[in-house]
Structure formats: structure tokens, C-alpha cells
Amino acid sequence: MKIVVAIDGPAGAGKSTIAKALADQLKLRYLDTGAMYRAVTFAALDRQVELNDEQAVAKIARECIMQIDDDSISIDGVDATKAIRGQEVTRAVSVVATNSLVRTELRNRQRRWVDENSGGVVEGRDIGSVVFPDATLKVYLTASPMVRAQRRVAQSGGDVDQIAREISERDQRDSSRSDSPLMKTNDSITIDTSNRPIDEVVMQLRRLVSQNEPAVDAQG
Numbered sequence: 001m002k003i004v005v006a007i008d009g010p011a012g013a014g015k016s017t018i019a020k021a022l023a024d025q026l027k028l029r030y031l032d033t034g035a036m037y038r039a040v041t042f043a044a045l046d047r048q049v050e051l052n053d054e055q056a057v058a059k060i061a062r063e064c065i066m067q068i069d070d071d072s073i074s075i076d077g078v079d080a081t082k083a084i085r086g087q088e089v090t091r092a093v094s095v096v097a098t099n100s101l102v103r104t105e106l107r108n109r110q111r112r113w114v115d116e117n118s119g120g121v122v123e124g125r126d127i128g129s130v131v132f133p134d135a136t137l138k139v140y141l142t143a144s145p146m147v148r149a150q151r152r153v154a155q156s157g158g159d160v161d162q163i164a165r166e167i168s169e170r171d172q173r174d175s176s177r178s179d180s181p182l183m184k185t186n187d188s189i190t191i192d193t194s195n196r197p198i199d200e201v202v203m204q205l206r207r208l209v210s211q212n213e214p215a216v217d218a219q220g
């Protein structure tokens, strides 16, 4: 029986850390869909394609060979693992994420990835709402804006007030776009990770997955 855990939420809510740990414990693979939007953005910047040219950026999304592993990503043979976390890509990615043609292509790739891996823990913004509406478990992770900014600074450095402003602008763009905005679904469980140890959240999710897992056929 295929297990799919959808983990959505804003930047800095703890999605990656929690999704990776949960995948590890459930012996599933982990997919960071934000890295896919970032990789397309990286390729567009690298090739000097105008980001507002929706067709040109979508062509990259459709035609690229994207190799995604747990800790690395390459696009058309170029290792983009580090570059996709840089400021240039981080500032530009939400423009690419509003491109519906890109979204359609990346969603298809995400569904194929889950089929090929017989399930997985998938993190993003529209995973429970659009990509896998029938996921075994849907989780919406959140944290206070200050905690989220502090986590980003601890990861990549920078000034906490400026990072907080950038995060809030990105949240605003992610939540207000017309195609699959960041939102909670009625059937998702919301967890505020501001003051909770990661291990405790992972344990809670593990329990919820086993409660939601489809029962194995009694004959089988």
C-alpha cells in the first residue's frame, strides 16, 4: 500500500528537517519540491532567460533533465545543489513559482516521482491541496515569523530583520498567487513548531501515519 505524506507550510517552518527525519523512520524517500522550483529558476538565470517570459521558462521546466537525490539536485547535468540556496535564486524563485505552465510540469514530475518510488514524504506549498489531495497524511507546519527568520540565519547567515522581511514578502507572494497558493486544507493537521523539539514532532507524525495507513487487506 502506497504511503504519501504531504508536508506544506511557509519558509522556515521546519519542513525539510522534519520531512527528512520522518522519511528516514518510515523507510520512504523524501522529495523537496521547492528545490525543483529553485532548479528551474537557477537554469533560467544561468541561461539569461527573462523570468517573466512564461513560455521560455516553461520550456526549460518541460525539457530539462532533473536529477533529484536526497542531498543533491542537478539540472541538465549541472550540479545546482549549492546555487539553488544562494540569494540570487532565493530572490527570483517566487516569480517562477507563479508560472502556471511551470507548475503543471513540476506537478507531473512530482506525481511520477512518487509512482516510481512507491510513495514518499513530499514537502512544498501545494502538496496536500493540489499535488496529492489523497495523501495518507497531510501536515501543515508553521512557526512564528521571528523563529522562522532565526532558523534561516542559523542555516545560511545574514541579518535577522532583513531575512524576516524577505520571508514575509515571499509568504505574501506564495499565499496570494492564483495558481495553487500556499494554504491549509481542512483535512490537514496543523503543527506549530516554534517551541517544539523536532524529535517530538516526528514521533507525533509517525503515530498519525500509522493511524491513517490503509488497513492491509485481511486476505492478503
Ligand code: DC
Binding pocket: 011, 033, 034, 035, 037, 038, 093, 094, 097, 123, 124, 125, 126, 127, 170, 174
Ligand atoms: O521551500 P522553498 O523555500 O525551497 O521553496 C522555494 C519557492 O518555491 C518558494 O517561493 C515557494 C515555491 N514553492 C511552490 O510554490 N510550490 C511548492 N510545492 C514548493 C515550493
